[in-house]
Amino acid sequence: MLLSSSFIAAQLNSPCLSRVYVGYSGGVDSHVLLHLCASIVDLKHKITAVYVHHGLQPEADNWAKHCQHTACELGIDFKMLRVDASPKHGESPEEAARNARYTALKALIDVDCALLVAQHREDQLETVLLQLFRGGGLRGLSGMPETMAFGQGVLLRPLLNVAKQDIDDYARVQQLRWIEDPSNAQNDYDRNYLRNDILPLLKQRWPALDKTVSRSAAHCASAEILITQIARQWFSSVFNADDNTLLLSQLQAFEASQQQHIIRAWFQQLALKMPAQAFVQRIFQEVIHARQNSDPILAGQGISIRRYRDKLYCLKHSPQPLLADFIWPNTITSIALGDNRTLSCVPASSGIPVEYWRNAKIVVRFRVKCEKISLPARVDHHSLKNLFQEAGIPPWDRLMLPFIYLDDKLAAVGDKWISSDFYSETNESIRLVLRALQ
Template identity: 65%
Template structure:
């Protein structure tokens, strides 16, 4: 009897399937465009079919197939998706991406990163990307995060709504059981593609889906629902943690140079320190560090004696300290800066792959006439350079000026020195030599160094 009641309940789910999920997320507002990530599989096909059945939504829809080029069937899948979108009267777009894995990147991660990067480029303000992930996908995600030793944020699983590109990403099926999606697909006699790689247990998610979850469901039949509830509890707790982290982080963070104050950080005990460091990484848009890496940052860099210069590197960044500041250095150029002549009439010059020096109109600075009449060269530190500054007596060594200004040692060798006719005229955008300094209104230039 209980089995019959459950069957009736499941079969009724698809009858008001579309109305309930879209009412829940209020998708009928003022959004300009809805892009559906459409792979051709049953889940995204159901989402597409459901969206296309909503009159006020249909004209705003575009189905998007991301062509990874990793399987021979990908081209035929793209054609299937295009035909399906046409059949339901929805616009269609194919995005081709390079999903080859970089060193240290798994094939799954490479494909996901390439897919999201391509989709993100589509989403403008007031646009939404719709994904067809459902409650069993949430179960798999939480289990994977659990097995990887994730904290609250990881155990929160996927969110129904999050910022994406200039718009938002929505998962309207996230609280929907897989069975309801299958029921809907069969009831509407939908035709979808099956990815053969989904049967390979070489991938962690497939192994969970094919081997582990079915076994768990034999014992706990409602595990997708209960784990989703636990994920929601974790997400709610994470909101509170974030509020605390925001307050702690704000008192330690220096927004000008994106550093942390070591003295203020050291006022806290271990747990708040770890929370602040993780919040820092998140603020910088970096991959969340493992617990061991956070502990090394605190023990080897933050706790180091002030005269030491420890460096902790990994995953495209380096953690260093200078005086009272903790630095996270990212995207550093791999090439040494080279001396070069500044081309005549050119407003800017590349110092390295990721740094540009520009001259801009100013009411004070270097006389425009002297700049235009001189041979301008950009050189780099050799040691022993001196400069006389406006309003100060005598010549000053650059070494002392760098120390006085608190310029970290690693930035000094990369600081461009600007010479006019073989005479030092300026140091980056920090100082201009008194011999070249002028305050002729609207007849000067200043220098701007940008990364």
């Protein structure tokens, strides 16, 4: 293939783009992409070359200067982003660098903006093979898409169907100067080992391997899209949008293989990393199929999977704070509870009389036990335990509910119930509202 600016322009809907960011590491691939984009007259004034400084190589500062100089020579804007690429628990160095890079880049991409990256057909080949060796499913074997949502805009890979040799040929013809990262020659990382030692041998036997594997990836991507569409229909009949749970009786009406797709659709809905097959199996074995009278918990991937009655919950891993009792000044309408929630009093046509609220000593308490409350239009006092069970409030949520006392008498339980001793149907009333901060 003879690479040209018209080839890139044909893949971009540039009139609709207000800004185009080109991921530019200084290597030959990204340099070629940047050079091609800068050759498009109608696009050039919209381009910003972006260098992500990971701080992992001693030469990184010099690489940043090289990239800035190249952008200046091409007459386009330049931006450097510094990131912390230190691996978190469970992350490989390669994964940590990638996550840090993409997190920083996402913040740049606004509506009607695009990020262009220079991954090519051999990058796709490496990606698919690595997913195959790791036991990836259809999603992994689909490889990288040419277009995907990114930040508030879009990420494009205009060279994804271009051979690496074509990119190198263009760089030589145009006499480009690029950076050679010495870490690319080291086989510490799986991708480098595959690229340096394995693929050259495979291509001796199958020279068109990058083409054929890319074609297989496209078949997998097509199948994945179809299955995902069908799974979303199954998922919608099982998902409870009010609390992001799955209804177990509905879930178990499906075949076992369908249930697994529904679980994956659930993770996608919650914007979580796709679970490994082994983790999905454990959800069924250790939580869904656990004894009826048990309280099973499955922790992993930064979340906990729990079951309560007919619902399956996915809870983010954050230790529940030990909330201390405190006085709520009655001159303040909203308070922070210290666990990323607020409790507010708002005007209402019925509830706690405003006059009583303004003149009472208000205390907020937590983890109250053996307390009873009388409710409007109901006979006798009710234990909180019975009310919680009646309302279907899971045990872990009960621990976080604030109890509001007026002059040392229980007046309300969060925004769930108001005691009949404090309830009025006058217009001069307030109700409590409990909200999670965004």
